[in-house]
């Protein structure tokens with residue numbers, strides 16, 4: 526089985542994915558972490574030195590490579606659905622789970638971690654920036670996912686329980 530978590534920055538793909546993989550005894554793959562490991566650079570440094578397009582190319586090669594594996598939980602980067610190549614790969618997968626959170630929830634989760642997220646780092650109005658990006662991306666998250674889990678008001682364990690119910 527291959528479980529792929531998608532959704533906006535801060536919804537908990539990494540945190541939920543890591544613990545879920547441990548529970549299922551699956552390997553955990555985080556596309557952001559794999560990109561950092563491959564380049565030996567942090568995500569903010571990659572964005573700063575090479576730009577977002579270059580990051581998206583790396584993200585695509587990592588997704589192509591790891592999506593071939595079985596018995597994995599994969600946490601993706603929040604913007605993975607923005608390129609056609611990745612969109613098409615994810616659309617063909619069977620257990621793509623969209624972790625959906627409100628702007629308010631996302632702000633609560635990311636406000637102290639903005640430096641790790643180049644797209645949010647410098648915006649003066651965090652809420653407006655999240656709304657803008659979400660409005661561009663939301664439809665795509667819906668289209669490629671097989672199930673939506675509303676994470677608002679849920680802790681990480683509760684989100685994991687819902688995923689376990691879904692996968693049966």
Ligand SMILES: Nc1ncnc2c1ncn2[C@@H]1O[C@H](COP(=O)(O)OP(=O)(O)OP(=O)(O)O)[C@@H](O)[C@H]1O
Nearest residue numbers: 533534535536537538539540602603634679680681
């Ligand atoms: N359900 C939750 N309740 C409370 N805090 C949460 C929840 N899910 C995640 N968090 C916290 O929110 C922060 C962001 O979570 P995480 O890094 O897992 O998000 P992400 O979806 O992987 O983001 P990104 O797309 O940027 O990689 C972390 O500090 C994490 O502990």
Ligand SMILES: O=C(O)C1=C[C@@H](O)[C@@H](O)[C@H](O)C1
Nearest residue numbers: 534557568602603604642643
């Ligand atoms: O939403 C996004 O575009 C991003 C989310 C993070 O997971 C990282 O992949 C990077 O900061 C870009």
Ligand SMILES: [Mg+2]
Nearest residue numbers: 538539557600
């Ligand atoms: Mg993450």
